[in-house]
Amino acid sequence: MTTHVNKVHHVTTITQVAKDLGEDEDWLWDIANEMEIEDGVIWVFGVGEDGVQAFTDFSIERLIELIQVYKDNPELLKGWSTE
Template identity: 45%
Template sequence: MAAISHVFTIGYVAQMLERDEDLLWDFSDELEPEDGALWVYDINDGETRAFTPAGIGMLREMIKDQIDRTDSKLSGA
């Protein structure tokens, strides 16, 4: 496995995926570092979630499985 060279903050990923950041926070609770979800710590006790490209892929799959599928059922597709 290649070393992690960069990550994207949860706010950045929310914009990228055009989804609400709170939704991604909910999904990220199910992800582990092995899935590409990490904690990033800053000064003054600041912290946020960040994702590797693989973690973003996991979030996309979760959205597809749980959100988009539900939307399809509701619209009768």
């Protein structure tokens, strides 16, 4: 029998990632909505909370790549300014 072992030992909330990267959290939220579970993005639920988006180290790297794509092509996200 093969058992899957989860090797993720921590995640970082979108609020903290936005702060660490110096980006607007709402703008980052729109970009992160494009990410899938395979990218390492997850939802964390707690008592009395709706949940919060969180990222593995791998998904933060992927998110940084997406940020660059949207900064290079700002028309991809209408209504947001990168200034």
